[in-house]
Amino acid sequence: MTESKRVPEQIIEILNEHGPSLPIHLAKKIGISSLFISAYLSELAGEKRIKVSHLRLGGSPLYFLEGQEEQLEKFYTFLHPKEVEAFGLLKRNIVLKDSDQEPAIRVALRSIRDFSFGFKANDEIFWRFHSAPESEVDNILTSKRMLGPRKIKPQEDIESREPQKIRETPKRIEPPKPIEIEQPNEQNDEEVEEIREKPELKEPEKVLTKEAKKKQTEEVFLKEVKDYLEQKSIELVSLEYYDKKEIVAKIRFNLAPEKAHLLFAYNKKKIDDKELLKANKKALEHNLDYLVLFKGEFSKKLKDTIEAHKSLVSASKL
Numbered sequence: 001m002t003e004s005k006r007v008p009e010q011i012i013e014i015l016n017e018h019g020p021s022l023p024i025h026l027a028k029k030i031g032i033s034s035l036f037i038s039a040y041l042s043e044l045a046g047e048k049r050i051k052v053s054h055l056r057l058g059g060s061p062l063y064f065l066e067g068q069e070e071q072l073e074k075f076y077t078f079l080h081p082k083e084v085e086a087f088g089l090l091k092r093n094i095v096l097k098d099s100d101q102e103p104a105i106r107v108a109l110r111s112i113r114d115f116s117f118g119f120k121a122n123d124e125i126f127w128r129f130h131s132a133p134e135s136e137v138d139n140i141l142t143s144k145r146m147l148g149p150r151k152i153k154p155q156e157d158i159e160s161r162e163p164q165k166i167r168e169t170p171k172r173i174e175p176p177k178p179i180e181i182e183q184p185n186e187q188n189d190e191e192v193e194e195i196r197e198k199p200e201l202k203e204p205e206k207v208l209t210k211e212a213k214k215k216q217t218e219e220v221f222l223k224e225v226k227d228y229l230e231q232k233s234i235e236l237v238s239l240e241y242y243d244k245k246e247i248v249a250k251i252r253f254n255l256a257p258e259k260a261h262l263l264f265a266y267n268k269k270k271i272d273d274k275e276l277l278k279a280n281k282k283a284l285e286h287n288l289d290y291l292v293l294f295k296g297e298f299s300k301k302l303k304d305t306i307e308a309h310k311s312l313v314s315a316s317k318l
């Protein structure tokens with residue numbers, strides 16, 4: 001049996017046994033390069049033999065088989081904090097009326113497409129939890145008098161719409177209990193200030209020296225990264241280097257405790273290809289895969305570069 005015929009079947013067997021998996025874990029179990037595994041996964045997804053999550057872990061989606069959708073729920077903590085809040089609210093209530101939610105939750109409900117399903121009834125938009133049966137949804141809508149006598153009409157395209165940025169307002173119709181999961185790469189300045197640990201001074205009039213201020217800034221950034229890793233259940237194995245602008249550390253995921261990764265965290269809102277190239281070079285020296293964290297968003301150019309590398313299987317001289 002040729003390799004190209006054998007690997008896809010191995011992928012199906014592993015997913016059937018272990019459920020939703022990351023490409024790197026599949027590659028390790030099969031014993032092939034992560035570049036090649038991406039090609040096989042893309043082919044299987046194109047043939048609709050496997051499914052791909054909208055949820056991403058460290059920039060990579062999960063791959064799973066039809067019927068394993070509920071198993072994705074254990075990865076909900078990797079969502080954006082506001083999406084985690086929307087997930088919890090929808091799971092508790094089963095059905096939510098779109099117009100009753102605050103703007104940020106409405107946007108989040110459109111983003112968590114692995115867990116929310118949108119439909120229209122009586123010209124109103126509703127969201128139901130992905131695993132809830134229609135009979136239960138009908139009962140909830142009737143018992144809570146959310147609808148008149150008209151029949152629910154599914155609106156398939158609601159969940160596929162791109163989320164729009166909506167300015168938040170202080171009004172909350174049904175405040176949920178938020179699950180706080182801070183993510184350094186998506187925090188604004190105000191959120192960062194909330195989690196920073198203010199130094200305790202025994203003497204209020206004491207003035208910090210320049211060196212002390214620098215050390216304090218370094219410790220604040222380090223604490224942010226440590227808190228992030230702890231909330232994601234990621235083990236910090238060792239600190240390779242850190243200052244107030246950059247942290248390099250070895251980490252381990254609970255899902256793959258046998259393999260270490262290099263983490264590069266940057267205390268700034270923009271990074272460019274120079275940082276990525278530097279991180280890649282360092283990771284190659286350690287023979288480890290690596291992750292990058294920072295406090296802003298990727299530029300379109302950098303996103304395109306990363307996506308191009310994901311699809312690259314090999315490059316050879318002609």
